[in-house]
Amino acid sequence: MTTHSFTQAVPVLTYQRIVEQVETAILSGEIPVGSQLSSERDLMVQFGVSRPTVREALRVLQSMGLIEPKPGTRGGPVVLAPSSETLGRSFRAMIGTASLGLAELVQFRIVLDGSASELAAVLHDDAQLAAMRSAVTRMREAAEGDASDFADADLAFHETVWEASGNQVLRLSGQAVAGALRELVRRDLERGAAGNAVKLDSARIDSGLFEAIERRDSAAAGRIARGAIADRFSSMLTERERLALAAITGA
Amino acid sequence: MTTHSFTQAVPVLTYQRIVEQVETAILSGEIPVGSQLSSERDLMVQFGVSRPTVREALRVLQSMGLIEPKPGTRGGPVVLAPSSETLGRSFRAMIGTASLGLAELVQFRIVLDGSASELAAVLHDDAQLAAMRSAVTRMREAAEGDASDFADADLAFHETVWEASGNQVLRLSGQAVAGALRELVRRDLERGAAGNAVKLDSARIDSGLFEAIERRDSAAAGRIARGAIADRFSSMLTERERLALAAITGA
DNA sequence: CCCCACAAGTGGCCTTACCATGTATCCTAG
DNA sequence: CTAGGATACATGGTAAGGCCACTTGTGGGG
Numbered sequence: 312m313t314t315h316s317f318t319q320a321v322p323v324l325t326y327q328r329i330v331e332q333v334e335t336a337i338l339s340g341e342i343p344v345g346s347q348l349s350s351e352r353d354l355m356v357q358f359g360v361s362r363p364t365v366r367e368a369l370r371v372l373q374s375m376g377l378i379e380p381k382p383g384t385r386g387g388p389v390v391l392a393p394s395s396e397t398l399g400r401s402f403r404a405m406i407g408t409a410s411l412g413l414a415e416l417v418q419f420r421i422v423l424d425g426s427a428s429e430l431a432a433v434l435h436d437d438a439q440l441a442a443m444r445s446a447v448t449r450m451r452e453a454a455e456g457d458a459s460d461f462a463d464a465d466l467a468f469h470e471t472v473w474e475a476s477g478n479q480v481l482r483l484s485g486q487a488v489a490g491a492l493r494e495l496v497r498r499d500l501e502r503g504a505a506g507n508a509v510k511l512d513s514a515r516i517d518s519g520l521f522e523a524i525e526r527r528d529s530a531a532a533g534r535i536a537r538g539a540i541a542d543r544f545s546s547m548l549t550e551r552e553r554l555a556l557a558a559i560t561g562a
Numbered sequence: 563m564t565t566h567s568f569t570q571a572v573p574v575l576t577y578q579r580i581v582e583q584v585e586t587a588i589l590s591g592e593i594p595v596g597s598q599l600s601s602e603r604d605l606m607v608q609f610g611v612s613r614p615t616v617r618e619a620l621r622v623l624q625s626m627g628l629i630e631p632k633p634g635t636r637g638g639p640v641v642l643a644p645s646s647e648t649l650g651r652s653f654r655a656m657i658g659t660a661s662l663g664l665a666e667l668v669q670f671r672i673v674l675d676g677s678a679s680e681l682a683a684v685l686h687d688d689a690q691l692a693a694m695r696s697a698v699t700r701m702r703e704a705a706e707g708d709a710s711d712f713a714d715a716d717l718a719f720h721e722t723v724w725e726a727s728g729n730q731v732l733r734l735s736g737q738a739v740a741g742a743l744r745e746l747v748r749r750d751l752e753r754g755a756a757g758n759a760v761k762l763d764s765a766r767i768d769s770g771l772f773e774a775i776e777r778r779d780s781a782a783a784g785r786i787a788r789g790a791i792a793d794r795f796s797s798m799l800t801e802r803e804r805l806a807l808a809a810i811t812g813a
Numbered sequence: 814c815c816c817c818a819c820a821a822g823t824g825g826c827c828t829t830a831c832c833a834t835g836t837a838t839c840c841t842a843g
Numbered sequence: 844c845t846a847g848g849a850t851a852c853a854t855g856g857t858a859a860g861g862c863c864a865c866t867t868g869t870g871g872g873g
Contacts, residue, residue, distance in 0.1 A: 322864095324825075326621070338658035350854060361827045363614045366855085370577070370618045371625040375655060383835030384853045393661035401649040404626055407589035408644040409730050419731040422677040426810050430669070433809040477806065479662060480653075480670040484735065529809045555728065558684040558780045559677050573833095575856075601823060612858045617824090634866030635822045 329358055329368035337377050337390055347381065347389040395483055402487035414552040416492050417544045421537050421559055423485045424469065428520060428536035431475035432529040439475040440525060443468055447514070447521050454510040461510050462493075468517055472524070472536075496547070513543070534561060580609055580619035588628050588641055598638040599629065644730075646737035653742035664746065665803035667739055668795045672788050672810055674736045675720070679771060679787035682726035683780040690726040691776060694719055698772050701765040705758065712761050713744070719768055723775070723787075747795075764794070785812060 336342045349357060355365045369388055372378045376397040378388040406416070431439075446468035453460040469489065473482035516539040523532040537560040545553055587593045600608060606616045620639055623629045627648035629639040656662035682690075697719035704711040720740065724733035767790040774783040788811040796804055 322825095326825085338655065344659070352854080363617070363828095364826065366614070367618060367621045367825095369855095370621050374622040374625050375651070377655070380855060381835090382833090382854045382856090384837055384851095386835075386854045388855095393656050393659035395656070395661070398649075398652040398656060398662075400626070401652045404585075404589065404628065405644050405646070405649055405734055406731065408595060408628065408642075409734065410591075410595070411730060415729045415731050418677075418681070418729050419735075422673060422732070426669075426673040429809045430806060434806060478666045478669050480666050480739075481673070484670075488731070530812075555681060555685055558680045561781070573856095577856085603823085613860095615857060618856095620824095631824060632866090633823045633825090633864090635820090635868055637823045637866075639824095 325358075325360055326364050326367040326371070329354075329360070329365065330371050333368070333372055334375070334377065342390055344390050344392050347387040348378065350387045353387075395479055398480070399483040399487060402484050403490070406487055406491045411491075413492075413495060413544070414548055414555070416488055416495070417540060417548065418556065418559060420485070420488050420492060421540045421556065423481055423488060424472070424540055425533045425537040425559075427473050427476040427478070427481045427485060428524065429529045429533040430477060430481070431472045432524045432527050432532040434477045435475040435524060439471055442471045443475075443521050443524065446471060447518050450510075450514045450517060454514045455507055458510075461514075465513060465517070468521075472520075475524075492544075496544070509543075513539070516542075537561065576609075576611055577615050577618040577622070580605075580611070580616065581622050584619070584623055585626070585628065593641055595641050595643050598632065598640040601638045604638075644734060646734040646741065649734065649738035650741040653738060654745060657742060657746065663803075664795070665799050665806070667743055668791065668799065669807065669810060671736070671739045671743060672791045672807065674732055674739065675723075675791055676784045676788040676810075678724050678727040678729070678732045678736060679775065680780045680784040681728060681732070682723045683775045683778050683783040685728045686726040686775060690722055693722045694726075694772050694775065697722060698765070698769050701761075701768060705761045705765045709761075712765075716764060716768070717744075719772075723771075726775075743795075747798075764790070767793075788812065 333342075333348070337344075342348070348354065351362055351365050351369065354369075355362045358365065369378065369380070372388075373380070374397075376394050377391060379391050381387060381389050435443075446464050449464035450461060450468065453464055466489070469485070470482075473485045476482065516535065520532060520535045520539065523535055541553075541556050541560050545556070548556070584593075584599070588595075593599070599605065602613055602616050602620065605620075606613045609616065620629065620631070623639075624631065625648070627642060627645050630642050632638060632640050653662070653667065657664070657667065686694075697715050700715035701712060701719065704715055717740070720736070721733075724736045727733065767786065771783060771786045771790065774786055792804075792807050792811050796807075799807070
């Protein structure tokens with residue numbers, strides 16, 4: 312018996328082949344951004360398939376953020392400039408569908424925020440520094456006032472830190488995980504008296520983080536950012552989970 | 563003139579509304595992973611639309627990695643467990659269209675691998691340790707042999723580290739970014755004589771990482787993992803990008 | 814008891830068709 | 844000659860109906 316390695320004989324879906332052809336053509340630059348493909352009716356003769364099949368392929372490409380429909384004469388799908396939107400959606404989908412424990416999200420957030428703060432300390436510019444300063448000020452002002460104002464300022468501060476890190480991936484994944492966490496702890500923040508103390512604490516810590524970034528102290532910025540999140544959520548974790556956190560907070 | 567804030571009057575595409583409904587139902591956990599939706603023919607009466615419209619919506623959900631078609635009696639779209647595949651595709655798409663720099667991806671990988679290694683050092687169990695040991699051994703054996711064997715062992719090693727970190731988000735994100743990077747450096751690894759040296763280096767480094775994890779030295783594991791990736795890709799980065807890397811490698 | 818053939822249901826794909834809308838052209842009024 | 848608008852055409856969005864290959868479940872025969 313000759314052992315010959317055969318290749319899989321799975322049927323290749325026709326709409327998928329259209330997606331692949333167009334996708335590689337776009338990613339390789341063969342089809343430049345801003346140009347437009349033939350209309351659905353033209354594509355259906357070019358590929359030799361029916362219109363619904365062409366449309367399914369175009370929908371997939373559209374959901375990948377590669378094209379956008381454009382009606383009218385001289386219309387046709389236009390090739391889009393790549394956007395970070397789909398990447399963020401992928402993160403959200405992954406976090407949303409993965410049945411995640413709070414500890415995993417907290418760990419991930421610590422990792423992201425810590426690194427982003429380290430990078431921001433080295434790479435920030437004046438405008439970003441000003442934005443951070445204003446956000447910290449707003450946090451302090453809102454610490455005893457409306458919870459949503461405070462949350463907005465808090466979010467704006469971290470948003471700027473992510474931006475100052477100069478890394479889109481950090482920013483997008485940070486947004487995704489922060490959003491998921493916010494959902495989980497909403498009740499925790501709103502329950503009465505303890506709220507103000509927590510907010511004052513957060514304001515003080517973020518203030519310290521800001522100063523570390525301002526003096527470009529990368530190590531301190533990372534340490535503060537990591538510790539802040541660990542403290543913020545430690546009361547909601549088990550002993551074992553707190554122990555694991557120690558490994559990445561560097562404390 | 564009364565300034566009343568009107569809401570956008572853009573027509574909402576029907577297939578898009580189906581996508582949104584199903585998406586939120588899945589992401590909120592209302593439809594559990596592993597279960598299956600009604601068949602296309604049932605969905606088309608539930609939503610009161612035609613089958614092509616249902617199919618377009620299902621294609622989009624499929625391209626997001628949320629569902630998978632399943633033919634046959636008692637069939638219907640099944641809700642998938644989260645995968646790193648779509649996230650990796652988003653990375654590759656953004657790299658391909660040059661809206662994401664290699665440096666950002668490398669930074670992200672350093673952050674993820676470093677933290678995963680720190681966690682793995684603290685949290686690993688015996689089975690995972692054995693798997694890592696075997697992978698490292700296979701790497702050494704394949705260092706002078708087939709490139710794909712080596713890559714497989716290398717991948718298996720890091721896979722186990724991610725798993726040992728006990729954090730699904732880290733694992734999925736790590737897989738995604740590693741997959742995207744692997745695509746980019748494939749040529750780099752295969753080009754002739756330098757290949758073996760690179761592979762021997764990698765094997766030696768991973769071996770050191772393994773030992774650090776084995777003796778539960780979290781700090782060392784993180785340092786080695788970060789340095790390994792920084793070294794591996796430093797030749798593909800600019801001077802300024804290498805400088806930013808220093809902020810997160812802790813070197 | 815096991816195995817296999819058959820029936821039913823599913824996704825994949827096609828054909829045809831209609832509608833609302835966006836674009837371009839041309840024709841008219843100034 | 845120009846500016847404006849009405850008209851015709853092409854585009855995407857959606858619907859209805861139908862065929863095929865394949866997967867699955869089940870019941871009948873060994």
